[in-house]
Amino acid sequence: MKFVKLFEPFKIKDLEIRNRIVMPAMALNFSRDGEINDTTINFYFERAKGGVGLIIIGGAGVEPRGGGPTMFAIYDDKFIPGYTRFTENMHSQGAKTFVQLYHAGAYSGMPDMVSSSAVKSNLTRRVPKELTIDEIKVVQENHALAAERALKAGFDGVELLGSAGYLINQFLSPITNKRTDEYGGSLENRLRYPLELIQLVKERVGQKMIVGMRIAGDDFVPGSNTYKESAVFARHYANAGIDYINVTGGWHETRIPQIPMMVPQGAYAYLAENIKNAVNLPVFSSNRINSPLVAEQILRDQMADAVCMGRALIADAYLPLKAKQSKLWDIRKCVGCNQGCFDHIFTGKSVECMRNYMVSREGKIDLDNKTKHPIQVLIIGAGPGGLEAARIAKVLGHNVTILEKRLNLGGQTNLSWVPPGRHDIHEIMDYYSAQIEHLGIELHLGVEADLDRINKYQPDAVIFATGVKYNIPHIPGIDGSLGSEVYLAEKILEGECPIGKNVVVVGGSATGIETAIWAAEQGALNSEVAKFIAFYDLLPKEELFNRWLRGNRKVTIIDMLPKLGMSIGRTTRGFLIGQLMKLGINSVLNVQIKKFEGKTLIYEHENETKTLQNIDTFILATGVEPNDDLFNKVKETNPSYKTFKVGDCKRPRTMMEAIHEGFRTAYNLDK
Template identity: 50%
Template sequence: MKFFKLLEPFKIGELQLRNRTVMPAMHMGAAENGFVTEQLIEFYRIRAASRVGLIIIGGIGVSKLGTGGPTMVSLSDDKYIPGMRKLVDSIHNEGAKVIAQLYHAGGYAFSKLIGEQSVSSSAVYSRFTHEIPHELSIEEIQDVQERIVQAATRAEKAGFDGIEVLSSAGYLIDQFLSPVKNKRTDRYGGQTLEERMTFPLELVHKLKKNVGHKMIIGCRFSGDDFVPGSNTYLEKKKVAIAYEKEGIQFFNVTGGWHETRVPQIPMDTPKGTFTYLAKEIKSVVSAPVFASNRINTPELAENLLQDFYCDAVCFGRSLIADPDFVLKIEQNKIREIRTCIGCNQGCFDNVFKMQFVRCAINPLAGYELKYKTPKKADFQKKVMIIGGGPAGMEAALTATKLGHKVSLYEKDNKLGGQIKVGSVPQGREELNNIIDYYQNQFKILHISYKTGINITPEIILEENPDIIFFATGVHFKIPKIEGIDGSLNCDIHFADEALAGNCLIGKKVVVVGASATGVETALWVAKKGAMNPEVARFLAFYKGLSIENAMKRTFRGDREVYLLEYLPKIGTSIGKSTKWIFLDEIKMLDINVISNIEVTKFAGNTVYFKDRSEINNGQFKNVNSISDVDTFILATGVTSNRDLANSYKKLFLQKSNEKKIPEMKFIGDSRKVGTILDAIKDGFKAALKLGKV
């Protein structure tokens, strides 16, 4: 595909950009008490050097009351200017432009982080913080505006090319715009949208007066709040018109609030879902419009530009996953891009933990200063890697780049390990991007790998490597439950068997175990048999079915699904940023959840269990059951698989004259059961140590 629009020069007012790519503001969790760190500087410098057109830094705190905590960068005081100047200079030196996003959380600030009650347009309970903020007085409102203006002045002194007003995500400005939050009766409130626009319009006016002659002023803009009773895209179009009249020079359009129940950015959200919001805003303003959220391929971005959705495209997590994203587009190396999969494991889940942002598929993200560019090893080693899952593949790639001779073996007919079955459920298909990336890298770098090979201790002995990486994955846990071995005529299968299509899924299904795997498997079973969306569109378009009827048929199949869990709550291993989405889906698809129970027996078509909350003097009161079950699926956990390593060690001691066993390393799940992030980081770090000879 030719990129006619994405790579062409672009102007915002008088600010010239080298292309139409934007790295939007993302809380990186890298500041120290508001100060810029060397790690943060290196993180952004690398992205700027790789040809990004515009980088937006933020959110940048403007006051203690509005900040997101000590790991968020700040311009609330002059003392922060020197560090910001160093960050800005490092970006400018690489040819990119840089804008400061000025952040005030309002009622979205957590009292435990700021040390006092948060503030907002009105004292209305926040579903995000689960707190009630203090209602700002008129004097306090003017003080907030003044602090934002002061921060803008500091941004100008630090050398920023512009500022971005934060009018999105449910933060302070949205709290003034929304009838759900703004219950005021003075000039900053009222029944009409025009009345509720007073605060942001006054703010933009003051910013324009103080810094507008020195730098551009744009805004991060929620195209729709996606909160019942709040502003929709129709109201937001009116707000955009008013903003532009007051002096806003670009609109960086995103989706809804943090408290919306409409998923905005996880993997399950189709790519480009919310780009229509940018198109709606573009239809009523002449200022440049940026499209955001779940845009992770250059092809999608180019089409959005060609089809008049926007004037520039934001790549946030895509540039965390691959800092060379834009450079690879320019060099026509599209297949070499590490494509963001939207998993949130290292980025947004870490934000909730108040930790520096990482990336599940890019082990260098967040470690740019620590590792820099790994140097080649002084001595080449013969490296044998057994297991072609994410840990094994990353180890093979990194070890090869360091100059070692690598051979990778995988017993299945395809690389990928657990990714292969993990990508089966609807909305998880992008996990396959990981496999595609490594296979393409192996081809480019001529990395030797063999699939369909069942490695034995004898083969390892014959290979005689200098070091062996065991990436042999997991064993499934089988609880001690009567009949779980199928001896009482039960049709029982592991979740991996079911997802791989290696067993028949009946009409009534019981999934035992409601951690991440169990939850995703139950959802997959419930959706199995739903109408293909393309078929639904065809039938609706030609009026074979009503639009409502056709859409409803795409939601779920006809199976009755039960999800059983020993713990009181389900989904305990799922990351905070996505857990609520899975739980909402469980309810919406009418999956029967029975938690805090102990399964005691599988017999025939029946599973028996006891309610753990009904224990009295160590005894269960009642035994419950689910009968007429067609298929039982086990998702009862996994343990590290070290069988091959143990067998090899034993054989080596028996047959070798050497007293010292060759170096052996366990990586990925075979070392410690974890996430994709854990596995890839494990493979990377293990291979990196090979260079330290």
């Protein structure tokens, strides 16, 4: 696809932005005192250099009680020098800069947090103090003061935060705003706080800089505002003089997934289009726009005037330039895993990226600094850890050969993208496949490494990335010897064996859950068939929906642990559990499995023996252990070359840990 729209400059009032790619506000947790430090500048400098049109930094707390302890802050003049350094650096690379003025209200979790009403927050589980009318004026004034600081620091604009369930939403929503004065009750009254805020900020800085608003396209919270009210709010904001509207999805507390991998790319562009139809202002679209192709299509379809590409630019700072130069193969796409970014935010850690080890280390690692001592590096295993090691070693100038016993790249990853909502994982392998080709890495597929073969290559260093082997517990009948149909999840997902109507998945880890979801959707109508049936009205709507959304298998997960998916990141786990419930997948937890016998599973729960009966297929997702046999064999021979273990063959962990370990190992080869 040719990029006709993506690189077309556009204007917000008189401000021209070089293209339509926006990096939206993202808390990065890079500093602990609200200050802009070198890590932040270096991180954004790379993105500005990489060609992004507009960077919105933040959210920056306009009051300590409205921000978080690790958020950026703009509630004091002392922050101005840091932001000035930021804007100067970004402007030097041609990017425009806005700062998001952040007040989380009852979402801040701060001890003295405030809101429209003293209603317990579903996110922080605490009751905020209700703002008096005088205090509302103070909060609004603090936004105006923050905007003035932004102007002094050289920003091109400020963005008010009316999305994700923060303070503005808490005024707008009837579920959080229970006031009986002029700031509560009717829609007009609930709109009073944001409209006054817009007017005040416009009065103070509006002549000299852009004042925009980020809004929730739909709160996705029962009883709260929907896309319909959102359009009404947008019209009011436009009348109050707002300069652009940045449309995102729902509140943090929603049960509808907003950004994990299971959200289809560009899924929420319809919310931006809804606003675009309501106002005559530049409108941005947000959430899961992770590829320039998806972005271009949204712009071509006139659903938005610009696209926010948040995590896409975390994963690859140079995405805009690469797209412009038609190097799509070189783009390291965000896959929506949240492992390094959103999960880190919720655990108080600095943002990293599963795919991009450089994140938060910009300026500290230099891949242009090639090795002065190139060596022969042999990599055994082409999973993500091994492939990242190969890529970095080659980029640094070493000679690299990969041996992989399978006929394709990816190792375990080949299975992870099969379950529904996991397709993006495939992008990882597409990327490495292209890197191998373009960097000229020697790759041998279908070649099993052994001592002799390794020695033939006369390597200086061997990196073992041999992955895992399956951990099959010793339970009578688990090998099928008592007549049960028992298969490894791997074999099932590879399509090697059919599954019956009544399925039990043994093991409630990520693999178990994803395999259960996959099994429950078997037999469902595919989207093309569903569309055909809908078009010709062949089934009643409700039946069509049921047969499209759910398959025809009965699925149960059984596990010895008391909870499912304990190792899955916080920002994804809840949605996966929600999917299980929606698909009617039962779980039997806290049990000890005793025997697989024919179609029966015998287990013990709280000292009682129980059974699951008439089971056609048992799927084992009982965990893995390091596959380091070859490494150990090699070590016994006291080899002359250096040896390293990378990824799961050292210890089964997340894909992020494997990729990062691959990077670090290769980067330090000659150090």
